[in-house]
Amino acid sequence: MLALLFLGRDYLLEALANHLVFKSDDVRPATHHVTMQTSGFATEDGINLRADIYRPQELGKTPTILIRLPVTDTFYNRLRIGMIGRYWAGRGYAVVVQGTRGRYKSGGRFYPLKNERSDGLQTLAWLKTLPWYDGRLVMWGGSAFGYTQWAVSDQPEVDAYFIQIASTDFHRMFYPGGAFALESALNWAITSRGDKDREVKLADLERGVWALPISKADNLAIGDTDFYNDWVSNPERDAYWKGIDGERRAENLQAPVLLLGGWFDPFLAGQLDDYEAITRSAKLQVAQGTKLIIGPWGHARELDLPGQARPVPYRSESVMQAIPWFDSRLDIAAENVPKVRLYVMGINRWRHENEWPLARTRYTPLFLSNRELAIKPPLTETVQAYRYDPTHPVPTRGGAMLSRRSGMMKQNDIEQRSDILTYSTSPLRDDTEVTGPIKLILYVATDAASADFTAKLVDVHPDGSAYNLSEGILRRQYDLTSQQPTRIEIELSPTANVFLKGHRIRLEVSSSNFPRYDRNLNSGQQKVFVGFKYPSQLILPLIAQNRT
Numbered sequence: 001m002l003a004l005l006f007l008g009r010d011y012l013l014e015a016l017a018n019h020l021v022f023k024s025d026d027v028r029p030a031t032h033h034v035t036m037q038t039s040g041f042a043t044e045d046g047i048n049l050r051a052d053i054y055r056p057q058e059l060g061k062t063p064t065i066l067i068r069l070p071v072t073d074t075f076y077n078r079l080r081i082g083m084i085g086r087y088w089a090g091r092g093y094a095v096v097v098q099g100t101r102g103r104y105k106s107g108g109r110f111y112p113l114k115n116e117r118s119d120g121l122q123t124l125a126w127l128k129t130l131p132w133y134d135g136r137l138v139m140w141g142g143s144a145f146g147y148t149q150w151a152v153s154d155q156p157e158v159d160a161y162f163i164q165i166a167s168t169d170f171h172r173m174f175y176p177g178g179a180f181a182l183e184s185a186l187n188w189a190i191t192s193r194g195d196k197d198r199e200v201k202l203a204d205l206e207r208g209v210w211a212l213p214i215s216k217a218d219n220l221a222i223g224d225t226d227f228y229n230d231w232v233s234n235p236e237r238d239a240y241w242k243g244i245d246g247e248r249r250a251e252n253l254q255a256p257v258l259l260l261g262g263w264f265d266p267f268l269a270g271q272l273d274d275y276e277a278i279t280r281s282a283k284l285q286v287a288q289g290t291k292l293i294i295g296p297w298g299h300a301r302e303l304d305l306p307g308q309a310r311p312v313p314y315r316s317e318s319v320m321q322a323i324p325w326f327d328s329r330l331d332i333a334a335e336n337v338p339k340v341r342l343y344v345m346g347i348n349r350w351r352h353e354n355e356w357p358l359a360r361t362r363y364t365p366l367f368l369s370n371r372e373l374a375i376k377p378p379l380t381e382t383v384q385a386y387r388y389d390p391t392h393p394v395p396t397r398g399g400a401m402l403s404r405r406s407g408m409m410k411q412n413d414i415e416q417r418s419d420i421l422t423y424s425t426s427p428l429r430d431d432t433e434v435t436g437p438i439k440l441i442l443y444v445a446t447d448a449a450s451a452d453f454t455a456k457l458v459d460v461h462p463d464g465s466a467y468n469l470s471e472g473i474l475r476r477q478y479d480l481t482s483q484q485p486t487r488i489e490i491e492l493s494p495t496a497n498v499f500l501k502g503h504r505i506r507l508e509v510s511s512s513n514f515p516r517y518d519r520n521l522n523s524g525q526q527k528v529f530v531g532f533k534y535p536s537q538l539i540l541p542l543i544a545q546n547r548t
Contacts, residue, residue: 093326253286373505
């Protein structure tokens with residue numbers, strides 16, 4: 001490594017990227033040194049969009065990787081972007097890293113998601129004017145710059161996409177089950193408010209989430225934020241969200257996409273719906289070419305899992321997977337990307353599959369009983385009740401959020417609360433795999449006109465340690481004049497986990513998971529009915545046999 005110190009800065013970045021940061025035997029070696037220049041154009045409304053362009057030396061026209069990203073122009077971001085750009089350009093691609101308006105080196109006022117359709121279309125037109133552009137174009141990015149790909153996904157100019165931790169349905173991420181994803185929204189507001197990104201301080205986040213009304217959370221945490229205000233004031237799928245999410249983007253996709261998600265990312269459920277919509281309704285070539293990867297990650301971050309020697313890196317996985325994927329789509333190299341690649345927790349191993357959901361899935365109900373999960377509903381009817389107090393909500397422990405507090409964490413302390421109902425199986429006699437979408441059917445009653453019911457799937461280890469895997473919520477109105485329980489369905493986030501022999505499957509039911517979701521301000525008694533007449537049940541996607 002001492003020899004690297006005698007190289008120029010550009011060669012040093014190339015060496016670091018190729019031999020240290022993104023080292024992999026699965027990616028073809030670099031064959032070119034790289035040049036970089038900054039260029040751009042003015043949009044129709046006069047905003048200068050600027051991009052760093054990395055090109056392989058001694059090549060003329062080349063295929064292009066376009067990234068449109070909303071990050072601040074800092075030394076760290078320039079270093080990271082420089083390594084990624086040189087890593088790909090050294091393998092024969094031109095790499096265009098453009099700041100979205102108000103971010104990186106671009107002008108204008110920053111407002112997440114708002115201008116990406118128009119600016120993206122103008123960027124595609126600008127690329128055609130560049131002398132080295134050979135007409136082959138792919139796009140890459142995650143989260144908000146995954147969204148910049150969806151915003152132009154109906155355009156014929158793009159040959160392939162690599163979209164990570166983002167979906168076509170941002171409204172669903174912000175309003176899962178009708179509740180507001182408070183920590184995710186406020187974390188984003190703190191990070192991105194104003195003209196630069198910043199690190200989220202937990203003290204600011206905690207101060208904000210307790211604000212009432214929730215429209216004031218940003219004011220207390222970091223200051224009044226226009227886009228946060230808009231997210232809070234548009235709870236329904238109205239014109240605001242249609243302007244962001246568009247119409248049927250997955251079905252209208254014009255090129256194959258590699259979708260990469262994480263089991264603890266709040267976009268995952270929408271992303272998997274996108275995958276199903278593409279494979280079911282997009283044109284044949286797009287449907288057949290689209291691929292899926294789901295790893296043990298939160299939102300762009302690796303996580304610690306029980307029994308895992310070390311976390312699976314997220315950043316390097318998302319960068320290194322790009323070359324074989326784009327090479328295969330542009331006929332530079334043979335296809336070697338599996339249709340579906342899943343990380344199965346519990347056994348902590350990667351596995352290849354042919355579809356999602358898995359064709360061999362057995363959707364199996366486990367019936368709620370007297371604090372048990374059983375294969376048959378109890379013959380006697382039972383009512384289990386608890387009181388919900390919005391001033392003392394159940395605290396969030398991990399889960400799927402845009403937050404460094406996301407992930408898998410022990411639930412034992414909060415399970416002792418009187419406002420949580422727990423239902424568990426007996427210790428399992430064999431390894432039991434749960435991979436796929438999860439649904440909870442409850443028969444409930446409440447003395448509040450509006451009430452929330454929450455659900456959490458938990459893996460209980462032989463020593464009693466209880467770890468969260470999946471969660472969900474349903475907020476709705478209730479007819480207080482009815483004498484009969486109301487049947488509700490709660491969608492939990494998908495997962496892939498082997499509950500090992502001796503472990504127990506547990507379900508938590510409550511009425512809050514705060515600040516993952518905002519608090520319902522109604523209070524009162526909540527009831528869950530179980531029995532033969534009211535068969536409350538957790539429906540799990542059991543996998544009959546594992547594939548090697």
